[in-house]
Amino acid sequence: MSAASRDRWRKPRMIRNPALRWALWLAVAAYVIGTIATLPVNWPRVAEGFGRAAQIFGGAFPPSFERSGLLIDGFLESLKIAILATVGGVLLSIPIAFMAARNIAPLPVFYLGRALIIVARSFHPVIVAILFVKAVGFGPLAGVLTLIVYSVGFVAKMLAERIEEIDFGQVEALRAAGAPTLSVLVYAIFPQILPRQIGLSIYQLDSNLRASAMIGIVGAGGIGATLANAFGRYDYDFALAITIIIVGAILVSEAISGQIRKRI
Known part of the structure; x- marks a missing residue:
């Protein structure tokens, strides 16, 4: 390592312990994945929703300013x-x-x-x-x-x-x-x-x-x-x-x- 690299200031990490830092990241990732996996999402209804959305957007164009x-x-x-x-x-x-x-x-x-x-x-x-x-x-x-x-x-x-x-x-x-x-x-x-x-x-x-x-x-x-x-x-x-x-x-x-x- 050069002297310039040793003398360069770096902002200290909020969590200095690497093991604790990685454990925190893994805990956050596990929580996000678990939350997404347990959400009560009706995926067949979501798939049908794309068709309804296309119908809505299709009926919206062109916009009507008659009223x-x-x-x-x-x-x-x-x-x-x-x-x-x-x-x-x-x-x-x-x-x-x-x-x-x-x-x-x-x-x-x-x-x-x-x-x-x-x-x-x-x-x-x-x-x-x-x-x-x-x-x-x-x-x-x-x-x-x-x-x-x-x-x-x-x-x-x-x-x-x-x-x-x-x-x-x-x-x-x-x-x-x-x-x-x-x-x-x-x-x-x-x-x-x-x-x-x-x-x-x-x-x-x-x-x-x-x-x-x-x-x-x-x-x-x-x-x-x-x-x-x-x-x-x-x-x-x-x-x-x-x-x-x-x-x-x-x-x-x-x-x-x-x-x-x-x-x-």
Whole structure:
């Protein structure tokens, strides 16, 4: 071995014992193989599914935009759901984020804020949408409530982490000057978290627009409900047209939100 090879630095392995490292790899491989082997997969049905998939794709081309009125109505409803849910979710996320910031909130309030965030993040939006559909019925109200919960789970968590990273010297300076709590929040904390708050709000609006199409499939309104109805009627060409509109809207939304985030 040359001197250059001996002097070259190499990142140490996480598991330095070779026997233990190989045993871990073998255990992981055995678990993956065992999981795949024991999955209850109906392979004959899977084989039949290829034929059904070919039938669906064959009926989807060319896409049909004849019922453009339903497309526009569904998309506008999804847009309204996303905007209302973003506004409501962000407004709820701000106080919850302050509750969940350990450097500001007392310990009992901190635990309560973190518990609210954990609950909001624990369930997939489709599951929450099913619960709200059962509670308030089919339609956009269930979608708005679902995406408010979805927004709180993300925005409150990220904003709370940003609050915990602030320069606390400004807070201590105002407190030492005798400023009340509200003045400390307005003049010492809000200016430091405002850029993050704006960025999170824009991102969440983009995310809610995507999610509104997904939760609509279970009856929570929006263009997803239009898509589910099209599949239910075996209108695969209309379903493909709806899918194209959804993808196009998400691409436009992503481009716009990306440009806005760059300018913040």
